[in-house]
Amino acid sequence: MNAQRWTVTIAGAFIVFSLVMAHMSGTIDMSNISWLWFTAFVGLNLFQSGLTGFCPLTKILKAVGAS
Numbered sequence: 001m002n003a004q005r006w007t008v009t010i011a012g013a014f015i016v017f018s019l020v021m022a023h024m025s026g027t028i029d030m031s032n033i034s035w036l037w038f039t040a041f042v043g044l045n046l047f048q049s050g051l052t053g054f055c056p057l058t059k060i061l062k063a064v065g066a067s
Contacts, residue, residue: 001050009050015043 001009019040023030030036049055 005050005053007050008046012043012046012048012050016040016047019043 019028019030019036022028028034028036030040045056
């Protein structure tokens with residue numbers, strides 16, 4: 001795994017970890033539907049993208065002609 005994939009993986013893990021810690025401390029309530037679930041989705045996608053090398057957004061952007 002190269003440095004860029006490590007960076008993406010660690011960034012995703014930090015996002016998800018911070019949401020979990022904020023929920024556990026009572027700062028935020030993840031049991032309700034909120035925009036924080038979008039943040040969780042982005043964090044999990046960054047994490048899996050770093051591990052697998054597959055990014056759905058990259059596929060979509062390439063399909064619409066972005067280089």
